[in-house]
Amino acid sequence: MPRPGFVLDVDRSTPPILFWRGEGFSLEKLPADRSRVIYPPEPLAALDDVDGAIRRALLQPHDSDPLPALLFPGMKLTIAFDDASLSLPKMRTPDTRQRVIEAVLDLAAAAGVDDVHLIAALGLHRRMHDYELRHVLGNRIYDAFEPRGALYQHDAEDYDNLAELGTTPEGEVVEINKRAADSDLLVYVNVNQAAMDGGWKSVTTGLASYRCLSFHHNPETLQNTRSLMDRHHSELHKSVWRMGKVVRDNGPKIFQIETTLNTDTFPSPFDFLSKREWEWTARDRATYLATAKSLDRAPSRLARKIFHGIEAPYRTTSVQAGDTESVHKITLDNVYAQQLVEVQGQTDILTMGIPFICPYNPESIMNPILVMCMGLGYLFNMYRGMPLVREGGVVIMTHPTYRDFHPVHHPSYIDFYEQVLADSNDPVVMSKKWEKQYAEDEWYRHLYRTGNAYHGVHPFYAWYWGAHGLQHAGRVIIVGGEPRAVRRLGFTPASTMDDAFEIASDVVGRSATVTHLHVPAILVADVQ
Amino acid sequence: MKHVMRRAQRAAGGAERLVRLVAAPLRNHGFPYRAPTVPKGVVVPQEASKLGAEYDTEWARSALARTARSVITEGPIRLLARTLTNPEIVGTDRLDDLTRLDDPPPVIFAPNHHSHLDTGLMIRSVPSAWRHDLVVAAAADYFFDKHWKAAFSALALNAIPIDREATGRKSSDMIRDLIADGYSLVIYPEGGRSPDGWGQSFKGGAAYLSSRTGAPVVPVFIDGTGAIFGKGMTKPKPGRTKVIFGHPLMAEDGESTRRFNARIEAAVTALGDEALTDYWTARQRAHAGTSPSLTGPEYNGWRRQWALSERRKLGAAGLRRRQRRRWPDLG
Numbered sequence: 109m110p111r112p113g114f115v116l117d118v119d120r121s122t123p124p125i126l127f128w129r130g131e132g133f134s135l136e137k138l139p140a141d142r143s144r145v146i147y148p149p150e151p152l153a154a155l156d157d158v159d160g161a162i163r164r165a166l167l168q169p170h171d172s173d174p175l176p177a178l179l180f181p182g183m184k185l186t187i188a189f190d191d192a193s194l195s196l197p198k199m200r201t202p203d204t205r206q207r208v209i210e211a212v213l214d215l216a217a218a219a220g221v222d223d224v225h226l227i228a229a230l231g232l233h234r235r236m237h238d239y240e241l242r243h244v245l246g247n248r249i250y251d252a253f254e255p256r257g258a259l260y261q262h263d264a265e266d267y268d269n270l271a272e273l274g275t276t277p278e279g280e281v282v283e284i285n286k287r288a289a290d291s292d293l294l295v296y297v298n299v300n301q302a303a304m305d306g307g308w309k310s311v312t313t314g315l316a317s318y319r320c321l322s323f324h325h326n327p328e329t330l331q332n333t334r335s336l337m338d339r340h341h342s343e344l345h346k347s348v349w350r351m352g353k354v355v356r357d358n359g360p361k362i363f364q365i366e367t368t369l370n371t372d373t374f375p376s377p378f379d380f381l382s383k384r385e386w387e388w389t390a391r392d393r394a395t396y397l398a399t400a401k402s403l404d405r406a407p408s409r410l411a412r413k414i415f416h417g418i419e420a421p422y423r424t425t426s427v428q429a430g431d432t433e434s435v436h437k438i439t440l441d442n443v444y445a446q447q448l449v450e451v452q453g454q455t456d457i458l459t460m461g462i463p464f465i466c467p468y469n470p471e472s473i474m475n476p477i478l479v480m481c482m483g484l485g486y487l488f489n490m491y492r493g494m495p496l497v498r499e500g501g502v503v504i505m506t507h508p509t510y511r512d513f514h515p516v517h518h519p520s521y522i523d524f525y526e527q528v529l530a531d532s533n534d535p536v537v538m539s540k541k542w543e544k545q546y547a548e549d550e551w552y553r554h555l556y557r558t559g560n561a562y563h564g565v566h567p568f569y570a571w572y573w574g575a576h577g578l579q580h581a582g583r584v585i586i587v588g589g590e591p592r593a594v595r596r597l598g599f600t601p602a603s604t605m606d607d608a609f610e611i612a613s614d615v616v617g618r619s620a621t622v623t624h625l626h627v628p629a630i631l632v633a634d635v636q
Numbered sequence: 637m638k639h640v641m642r643r644a645q646r647a648a649g650g651a652e653r654l655v656r657l658v659a660a661p662l663r664n665h666g667f668p669y670r671a672p673t674v675p676k677g678v679v680v681p682q683e684a685s686k687l688g689a690e691y692d693t694e695w696a697r698s699a700l701a702r703t704a705r706s707v708i709t710e711g712p713i714r715l716l717a718r719t720l721t722n723p724e725i726v727g728t729d730r731l732d733d734l735t736r737l738d739d740p741p742p743v744i745f746a747p748n749h750h751s752h753l754d755t756g757l758m759i760r761s762v763p764s765a766w767r768h769d770l771v772v773a774a775a776a777d778y779f780f781d782k783h784w785k786a787a788f789s790a791l792a793l794n795a796i797p798i799d800r801e802a803t804g805r806k807s808s809d810m811i812r813d814l815i816a817d818g819y820s821l822v823i824y825p826e827g828g829r830s831p832d833g834w835g836q837s838f839k840g841g842a843a844y845l846s847s848r849t850g851a852p853v854v855p856v857f858i859d860g861t862g863a864i865f866g867k868g869m870t871k872p873k874p875g876r877t878k879v880i881f882g883h884p885l886m887a888e889d890g891e892s893t894r895r896f897n898a899r900i901e902a903a904v905t906a907l908g909d910e911a912l913t914d915y916w917t918a919r920q921r922a923h924a925g926t927s928p929s930l931t932g933p934e935y936n937g938w939r940r941q942w943a944l945s946e947r948r949k950l951g952a953a954g955l956r957r958r959q960r961r962r963w964p965d966l967g
Contacts, residue, residue: 158733159883202729210915217919224916246729248915255914423736 110150113449113631114384118143118622123385125624127506127605128461129588130474131411132403133381133396134506136605138459143622146496147384148631151370152446154423158204161427162211165365169430170438175212175363178293179219186291186360187212188229188262188315192240193467194299195369196628200419204367206246208297208427212365213249225287226253228261229296229314232321232556232563233468234517235261240471262315264563265553270317273358276350280323284359285315294360296432299367302630303337303443304489306366307436308352309345311359318547318565324348327535330575335489337632339440352432364432366439369422370446371629378418382629408510415464416471444632451496451633456620457612458497459605460487462507463628468562468570473514476593477521477529479507481570484577484584487625493635496623500582502612504605509589509597516560520552524567525596533598535568535575543568582615687786689776689799689807696790697819706768708792709759717760720864720874721753724952725761727881727907731854734884740765742820743884744853746842746900748835748908748930749824750862753872755793757858758822761879766820773798773811773823773841798841800827808848815849825900829867833944835930838904843887843897852884853900857907860952878952880907905930912950 116122124135125145138145155161166175179185189205192198209226216224226249228236241259242250253259262285263269271289273282288294288311296314300306313321323329324347332343339345355362374381378399380392388396403411426442428435464474466482474482483505488495497503513522528542543565546552552564578584584599585608594601602608612620625631674680686692695701717723734740743766747758755772762770776797780786789795796814798807811821823845825838846853860877882903887896902922909927910918921927933943 156733202732206729213916214919214923217916218923220920220924222920247726248910252914252916 110152113149113447114147115449115451116145116147116384117141118145125385125626126381126461127459127624128463128628129506130462130508130510131408131415131464132508133400133461134588135385135396136506138622138624139609142619143624144455145624145626146449146451146631146633147626148371148382148629149446149449151372151423151629152425154370154372154425155427158207158424158427159211161424162208165427165429166211166215169363170428170434172363172430172434175295175429176215176219178361178363179216179221180292181220181222183221183223183292184287184290185216185221185224185293185295186227186288187224187295187297188227188285188288188311189244189297190299190305190310190314191228191230191233191261192236192244192470193233194305195301195420195422196465196467196470197373197416197418197420198243198470199299199369199422200375201243202246203244204299204369204424204427205244205297206249208365208367209245209249212295212297224253224258225291226259227285227288227315229310230262230264231313231316232264232318232566232569234556234560234562237471237560263557264317264321265557267317274354276347276354278347278350280347280351281320282312282351282354282358283317283320284311284355288315289359291360293363295363295365297365297367298439299369300439300443301369302486303339303440303447303632304342304345306364306439307339307345307348308355308432309348310364311355311362311432312348312351318563320351321569322547322565323351325569325572327539327572327575330535330572331579333489333576335491335495335576336486336573337489338492356432362432363429364435365427365429366435367424367428368426368439368442368446370425372421372423373629375419375421408508408512412464412473447630447632448492448634449631451623451635454494454498454635455496455501455623456498456616457502457504457609457622458488459504459622459624460506460627462487462505468566469514469517472517473512474507475513475518475521475525476509476511476597477525477567477570479505479509479586479589480597480599481573483507484574484581485570486573487627488574488577488580490625490627490631491633491635495580496625496633496635497581499580500615502583502585502615502620503577503581504585504587504602504608504612506587506605507589509586509593511590511593517562518567519555519561520546520549520564521562521567521570524571528567529596529598533571533578535572535578538568538571583612585611687783688780689797691776691780691786691790691797693790693794693796696794701791702768705791705794709767713756713792714760717753717756720872721757721861721877722875723757723761723877723879725879725881728763730881730883731763734852735763735765742766742769742815742818742849742851744815744842744846744849744851745820745822745856746825746838746853746904747822747856747858747879748830748904749826749828750830750833750835750858751865751867752829753861753865754824754829754858755795755822757861757877757879758856759793761881762820762822769819770794771796771811771814771819771821773807773821775800775828798823800839808845811845812849815845815851820851821845825897825904830862831867832932832940833862833866833948834932834940835908837931838897838901840893840897843893843900846885847887847893847896852886853896854884855882855900855903855907856880857882857904857911859908859911863948876952878911880911882907901930902927911952912947 269286271286329343547565555561591601774795779789780797826836865872906922
């Protein structure tokens with residue numbers, strides 16, 4: 109029986125706590141009697157027969173006809189699937205998406221459907237490399253569909269292949285992939301690792317145009333998204349759901365398939381990273397020492413290679429299919445069942461170790477903008493109810509914050525760092541002054557459409573993701589970061605955790621309460 | 637060179653003289669130093685044969701034999717499989733639900749059969765969860781007809797003798813016990829190597845054993861070994877092969893052995909189609925019932941061989957080893 113999440117009150121007997129620092133980690137002592145650590149629940153039991161569960165989900169969907177009844181010869185079938193930003197780290201093969209899509213294809217073959225297209229729902233993310241597509245879909249599907257030109261990636265800038273479906277009462281234009289829009293059936297295959305994913309967000313971001321995305325990916329919406337993990341209090345999700353209604357009324361028939369994963373994040377020998385520190389065995393301690401010391405000495409390129417090579421032993425905990433909203437409701441229940449931890453009250457200082465990965469750097473570099481996005485965008489938003497840190501409190505992150513950028517994946521991030529952040533770090537200001545220029549830059553557009561680059565506007569979106577956190581926190585401190593880079597982000601650098609607490613005392617006083625978010629694995633704090 | 641040959645001849649002559657010298661005293665001694673002569677008019681009763689299906693392979697599963705076999709499996713067999721067959725192994729992800737279990741249950745692998753190399757290739761290809769607890773059903777009349785062959789098959793391949801005409805009760809009891817002890821089985825449902833390069837229809841052994849033991853059947857298609865060392869070939873021609881594993885199959889409630897066997901054969905046929913075309917085409921044809929048969933066209937004679945060569949061109953045997961890159965001739 110897996111143990112639920114747990115909030116530990118730190119006292120003098122508490123051992124030092126693990127903090128991620130990018131491609132490394134450290135053990136930090138937290139102040140006794142005023143600190144607490146939130147540990148995620150242990151991984152839930154996985155489905156024993158995943159293929160059987162997928163088949164059942166397809167044959168007994170929620171508020172929809174069974175999939176075989178929706179398939180007929182001569183139809184246009186499009187299967188869209190989540191891109192490489194899920195799961196993190198990438199899951200061991202076979203990926204759940206492969207299993208689901210194979211089951212769908214099997215039924216399509218039985219129904220005599222010939223016209224099948226597979227589309228990676230990228231939104232404005234970078235195009236996936238071939239090896240990533242093979243990882244997600246498996247060689248069988250890749251080798252069967254890619255040479256036929258029936259497996260490709262969504263292009264949010266290809267206006268010849270985008271279709272406008274209508275406008276919401278708030279004036280938001282809904283524009284999605286034309287092939288998907290013209291299909292007799294659109295099957296969306298999702299992997300739901302966080303409560304913000306899935307539902308109408310799958311189609312209205314993954315298959316949308318830049319114009320469509322800009323209606324909800326903006327500072328105003330994201331400042332009022334409280335939080336990303338709580339759909340009913342998220343302006344972003346409200347906008348997405350309004351768009352979803354337009355898709356339902358004017359768009360193709362959608363058969364949504366959502367799957368949830370447990371939080372079994374690290375394989376051996378890294379499994380100690382998910383354990384509670386006082387339960388580390390002698391072997392775990394030896395592995396920690398050996399790994400931490402060698403990573404300190406290893407070139408960052410090598411360390412990155414090691415970490416991005418990790419394949420998480422995630423297991424599927426549920427599969428549900430059918431009507432988008434009905435399915436998503438069940439998915440959210442399953443996600444919360446795995447991730448929710450009840451926490452009493454807010455804190456003055458929130459600490460978090462920033463790991464080597466976020467949704468925007470699979471197989472890539474965690475540049476300074478992504479450090480901000482991961483800390484204030486994702487980890488800060490891991491709450492339901494109210495933020496873990498009180499308004500005006502301090503957020504302390506640990507990360508080396510090196511000024512390294514992946515020139516192929518993140519070209520516009522480099523200019524964003526040098527040009528936009530040098531001017532302002534206020535999301536509203538940068539949105540008005542700079543966003544259009546980056547979004548319409550022909551070179552970035554070319555790299556996004558033909559290479560493996562994130563869209564030119566993407567660094568802005570990554571920055572807006574942290575807009576609520578920026579607005580809420582009184583000060584943000586990065587421990588162990590390169591000072592120039594940290595200052596460019598508008599944050600305060602600190603050498604050690606003690607220094608960070610000292611700096612924080614200017615804002616929150618000397619006896620401030622501290623809460624540490626012990627992630628990954630992912631958790632959502634249900635703050636009462 | 638001549639000098640070396642002369643020295644070798646001299647050494648051989650020396651060895652012969654030594655043997656003759658040692659054996660010389662025995663020449664002057666009769667029984668009990670030599671075998672007794674048989675009196676005329678007496679019939680010596682024949683000992684019951686311990687070869688063929690009666691060969692006892694129990695010793696080959698002792699700790700010592702297992703250790704020796706794991707050395708042979710990971711050493712010479714792996715090397716041989718790699719050198720001769722250069723295999724591409726795909727579809728093991730279909731067994732993921734079983735391999736991820738702490739204690740994967742025994743399974744019955746049912747591949748098609750074109751060559752003696754198939755067994756070594758299977759041992760090399762089977763996921764490690766089963767590789768070291770794998771027994772191979774081998775034809776009793778071929779692999780267990782002489783003591784040395786039987787001992788070699790049992791030790792190196794962990795082979796057990798099976799009567800290929802009918803799975804007798806003794807064989808099936810032995811397999812049931814082995815599966816209960818955690819051993820997985822490789823059995824060729826075709827009953828023997830292909831005589832002409834095309835497949836043969838499946839006999840019901842795998843289906844029967846699965847129904848009897850409850851172990852799932854994993855259909856496997858091996859492509860390319862027939863062209864490397866098929867039946868009748870005296871010398872192997874190294875080439876490329878592909879091994880495709882399918883989803884595990886279980887007999888459904890009330891399903892007869894005959895129907896289950898047909899399902900296994902259809903699954904291997906679909907994998908064969910997947911090896912030559914692609915996954916989607918194979919699935920479409922499998923559902924439409926138009927997967928190309930493994931047993932080949934109905935007609936006989938040269939046209940059958942002709943069709944086989946066409947098929948081989950599409951498969952692993954049609955792929956050559958990588959050629960040295962040449963710059964295009966731009967004239």
